[in-house]
Amino acid sequence: xxxxxxxxxxxxxxxxxxxxxxxxxxxxxxxxxxxxxxxxxxxxxxxxxxxxxxxxxxxxxxxxxxxxxxxxxxxxxxxxxxxxxxxxxxxxxxxxxxxxxxxxxxxxxxxxxxxx
Amino acid sequence: xxxxxxxxxxxxxxxxxxxxxxxxxxxxxxxxxxxxxxxxxxxxxxxxxxxxxxxxxxxxxxxxxxxxxxxxxxxxxxxxxxxxxxxxxxxxxxxxxxxxxxxxxxxxxxxxxxx
Numbered sequence: 001x002x003x004x005x006x007x008x009x010x011x012x013x014x015x016x017x018x019x020x021x022x023x024x025x026x027x028x029x030x031x032x033x034x035x036x037x038x039x040x041x042x043x044x045x046x047x048x049x050x051x052x053x054x055x056x057x058x059x060x061x062x063x064x065x066x067x068x069x070x071x072x073x074x075x076x077x078x079x080x081x082x083x084x085x086x087x088x089x090x091x092x093x094x095x096x097x098x099x100x101x102x103x104x105x106x107x108x109x110x111x112x113x114x115x116x
Numbered sequence: 117x118x119x120x121x122x123x124x125x126x127x128x129x130x131x132x133x134x135x136x137x138x139x140x141x142x143x144x145x146x147x148x149x150x151x152x153x154x155x156x157x158x159x160x161x162x163x164x165x166x167x168x169x170x171x172x173x174x175x176x177x178x179x180x181x182x183x184x185x186x187x188x189x190x191x192x193x194x195x196x197x198x199x200x201x202x203x204x205x206x207x208x209x210x211x212x213x214x215x216x217x218x219x220x221x222x223x224x225x226x227x228x229x230x231x
Contacts, residue, residue, distance in 0.1 A: 004158075032218065034219070034220075036222075042224065042225075043206060043222040043223055043224045043225050044159075044206065044222040045222075046219055046220075046221060049219060051218065090158060090159065092159075094218075102147060102210055102218070103161060103164070103174070104149075104159075104161070104220055106158035106159040106160070107158050108156055108157060108158040109158050
C-alpha cells in the first residue's frame with residue numbers, strides 16, 4: 001500500500017534561514033513524488049515533482065526537493081526562507097504501476113511558519 | 117489553475133439533507149477526483165473518474181456518490197448529510213502528457229458545514 005509520512009506537524013524558521021520540510025514514503029513500484037502548498041482559505045498549489053532522473057528537483061518560488069531512494073525520503077528545502085513562505089505543505093506519492101495508478105496519497109501536512 | 121471551478125464555495129446544511137457539489141473543468145481532462153481535507157488527515161480520496169460515466173471509489177467513499185455525464189462536470193453527492201461530513205472538499209484534475217507532465221491540479225475548494 002502507498003503511504004506518506006510528514007513527521008513534523010509544525011516547522012518554525014527565521015526569515016533568511018534555510019528551511020527543510022520532511023517527507024518519507026512507502027510505495028509499491030517506482031514512486032512519483034509531489035509537493036503542494038496551501039495558503040489560508042485557498043486550494044492546493046503544485047510546487048514540484050519527482051518522476052525520474054535527477055534526484056534534485058527544482059520547483060516554484062525557489063523551492064527544491066531531494067529524492068533519496070535508499071532512505072525513501074523526499075524532503076522539501078529552500079536556502080533562504082521568506083515570511084511569505086508561511087503556509088501548509090503537503091507531500092504526496094503515486095505509483096507508476098498497479099491498480100492505484102494515478103492516485104495520489106497525501107501526508108497529513110506540515111505547517112511552516114517563517115517569522116521576521 | 118487548470119480551469120477548475122467548484123460550486124458552491126461555501127454551504128451550510130442540516131443533518132439528513134441531500135447535498136450536491138459541482139466541479140467544472142474547461143480543459144477536457146479525462147481524470148477527475150474528489151478529496152476531502154480534514155485537520156490531521158491531509159487529503160483523502162473520496163471518488164474519482166477516468167472518463168464519462170466511468171467512476172471508482174477512493175478510500176473514504178462511504179456516504180458519497182458521484183456522477184459524470186459530461187467530460188467537464190464531476191458531481192459529488194451526499195445523499196443524507198451527517199456531521200462527520202463537515203469538511204473542505206477539493207476537486208482535482210490529472211494532467212497527462214509526455215513523461216514528466218503527470219500532475220494533479222486542484223480547484224479552490226468547497227467548505228461544507230453540516231449542523
